[in-house]
Amino acid sequence: MVSIKDVARLAGTSFKTVSRVINDDPAVREETRARVLEAIEELGYRPNSAARTMRSQRSGVIGFISDRVTTQPHSGDILRGAQQVADAHDKVLMVVNIDRDAGFRHRQRALDILLERRAEGLIYACDYHREVELPKEMGMVPSVLANGFASGAIRVPTFLPDEQQAALEVTRFLLAQGHRRIAYLGLNPRLAAASLRQAGYRQALEEAGIKVDEALIHPALVGAPDGDERSTVEEAIDRLLANSPRPTAILCGQDSTAMQLYLALAGRGLGVGRDLAVASFDDQRPISTFLTPGLTTMRLPHLEMGRQAMHCLLAGSREATTVRLPFVRIERESHLVAGLSPRSPLSESAVSDGPRQ
Amino acid sequence: MVSIKDVARLAGTSFKTVSRVINDDPAVREETRARVLEAIEELGYRPNSAARTMRSQRSGVIGFISDRVTTQPHSGDILRGAQQVADAHDKVLMVVNIDRDAGFRHRQRALDILLERRAEGLIYACDYHREVELPKEMGMVPSVLANGFASGAIRVPTFLPDEQQAALEVTRFLLAQGHRRIAYLGLNPRLAAASLRQAGYRQALEEAGIKVDEALIHPALVGAPDGDERSTVEEAIDRLLANSPRPTAILCGQDSTAMQLYLALAGRGLGVGRDLAVASFDDQRPISTFLTPGLTTMRLPHLEMGRQAMHCLLAGSREATTVRLPFVRIERESHLVAGLSPRSPLSESAVSDGPRQ
DNA sequence: CTGAAAGCGCTTACAG
DNA sequence: CTGAAAGCGCTTACAG
Secondary structure, rough: OOOOOHHHHHHOHHHHHHHHHHOOOOOOOHHHHHHHHHHHHHOOOOOOOHHHHHHOOOOOOOEEEEOOOOOOOOHHHHHHHHHHHHHHHHOEEEEEOHHHOOOOOHHHHOOOOOOHHOOEEEEEEEEEEEEHHOOOOHHHEEEEEEEEOOOOOOOOEEEEEOOHHHHHHHHHHHHHOOOOOOOEEEEEOHHHHHHHHHHHHHHHHHOOOOOHHHHHOOOOOOOOOOOOOOOHHHHHHHHOOOOOOOOOOOEEHHHHHHHHHHHHHOOOOOOOOOOOOOOOOOHHHOOOOOOOOOOEEOOHHHHHHHHHHHHHHOOOOOOOOEEEEEEEEEEOOOOOOOOOOOOOOOOOOEEEEEOOO | OOHHHHHHHHHHHHHHHHHHHHOOOOOOOOHHHHHHHHHHHHOOOOOHHHHHHHHHOOEEEEEEEEEOOOOOOOOOHHHHHHHHHHHHOOOEEEEOOHHHHHHHHHHHHHHHHHHOOOOOOOOEEEEEEEEEOOOOHHHHOEEEEEEEEOOOOOOOOOOEEOOOHHHHHHHHHHHHHHOOEEEEEEOOOOOHHHHHHHHHHHHHHHHHOOEEEEEEEEEOOOOOOOOOOOOOOHHHHHHHEEEEEEEEEEOOOOHHHHHHHHHHHHHHHOEEEEEEEEEEEOOOOOHHHHHOOEEEEEEHHHHHHHHHHHHHHHHHOOOOOEEEEOOOOEEOOOOOOOOOOOOOOOOOOOEEEEOOO
16 A cells, blocks of 8 residues: 555655645645645555554544434434534544344444444434433443433433424414314324324314314324334224214324325225325325325434434533424325315425425 | 553553454463453453554455435345444444435545545445446445446446346236236336336246236336326226226336325225235335235345345455345235135245234 | 654564 | 564654
8 A cells, every 4th residue: 555655755755744735734835735746646645544543543433323223214314414414524434233133242342343443422323212221332432312312321412303392383284274173193102202292282282272082082003113013093093083073184193104094094985185184204205205195294303313413422512411303394285175274374484395296 | 542551561461462362362371361351351441443454454444335325215224234244254334425416526535535444345335226337446446336237437246136036026926826917017217127127027927828918017107216206006007907807916116106006996996905916016114014905025135235245345256247136025915815716836935924913 | 844753552573 | 372673654743
């Protein structure tokens, strides 16, 4: 491999001058700089980051501990977000997987790798919003947590999706469309999001002066991320539709439930949008964009969790605060129902994908 | 940071002996080794990989160039697969993103990072099966390509999903169930998979002695991964069902098309499985597992592409061959239709998820 | 604006 | 089985 000395020889300077050039030190005569750059180009020289790291005692590495973020549909965006910010700060990500299944030795090995590389900080990212026990190493190096909350002794700055706010917002949105009878098809109660989303839904109804009708709530085992309970939507839907007056909108705990609902309604001759409004959470793209009509849903802030986690890490704040990040409302067409009188103008803040052909 | 010398001092040996211990050199007396290990434990010593890299001239780093693999649903599994194999060989992955949108400078920077870290090899991974122009740096370091094929001057060992074989297999499978009239709802023709999947479908019919009925093929713009063409399934389905005799099975180019098909059929009072068999490609999990009945589909070999790409890289083979990896047939219930007489026993090789409740 | 010396923390190659 | 010397390719701190 070509080194700084080879470049110096070709450029006819000392190697220290080459070091100055590659570090953008202004104290180099323009002509000298040009000669050095030419030599670098000619030799295809690239600085050796191991040498830099050793001497400067700064690795430029941020460890990204992925607890299955490449497994769950969009949670890989946490990684992308972290990467975007790392790029902008000339840091590089070293990614390791920590599979809960993989056992303790594997997990320990992954952390050893990061510490041996002298990672300057660690980001722990979860596949979905849940509780995690952070490894003790995260107490030794500046660390942050994204899409999960810590259960053990180690506490670090934490970035979570604001589930309750999202539910509050989407329910308010349905209310603003003129809906008064809004049903709710909940999530698997083992999910952290389950109670928070339901709470937001209730809060919105209450603040609108609408009494929560428990008959319109189906908080069932729908869609455990780790299980394979098949839908109970088919059972729930008849019960919900039997109410009088019938609900005019159904809020689903997640997009896959909405997908099942579309199917159940189609089988009963009911059309989403036409006969009944539907809205949901997550914005799982293959589902939400390909359903007809397009699914109005609250998009999980994966990218933003990754970005903010990295920002926080690089800013050096170590206080173990929790920041809840807003979902983005994606308006497609599933919330549009004829014959309703909207209460107030639509909020301007939403992203709109449609209506489209 | 604590170094090898600190450990040596505490253990009462020379630092060279410490080096031997951490490198598992057998030429150390058992008692000495124990003393050293104790000192390591007590001081919390971890070898500095930058120093190792510099002296040994081996970084242990493999560069993973992600062309959006964290974006597309399951393509992140390429990364996971590569990581599994890297782990087993004591290599560590450095992941960089190359967004086609991000511009040339960003792309160049990502590659510079990997070369400055002295990556011993590069893996380029695409979000979906398509053509890519490989960066020239991939000609300078051992490199492989996963889920894409090279268009430019740089050619490297390549790992692709075997689209045609998958279509051949799933069509044979439907034939084995007794289907004779199998319709095909194709992919966006700009996709590399489009023609290959259709070719496999045709091949299976021909080898079964069934004349391909062009009226049963709808090779339309369904589901461009980068566009937002909305489904033409609604238009296609009436045309397909108007055929006489009516098709008994519909093979979809991808799962999101199958999802649209389920909906279109439900709206017409037809049930998947009950009235018409459906099968598909990709196995996009939120869709395929949550549809009712569960979707029988050919799973893309993402994990396997990642694993084999890494294996190939570590094995050092540099011949620019192309390896096509098999999809796995995931049997759920959508292919089950009553009243058909199967032709031959079902293959044993398939993975079965169901039937479930 | 340029350079010579020292040293980051290891491994290599050699000696005993 | 153990150790002393050299050196990987840079940056730091100092001198001129």
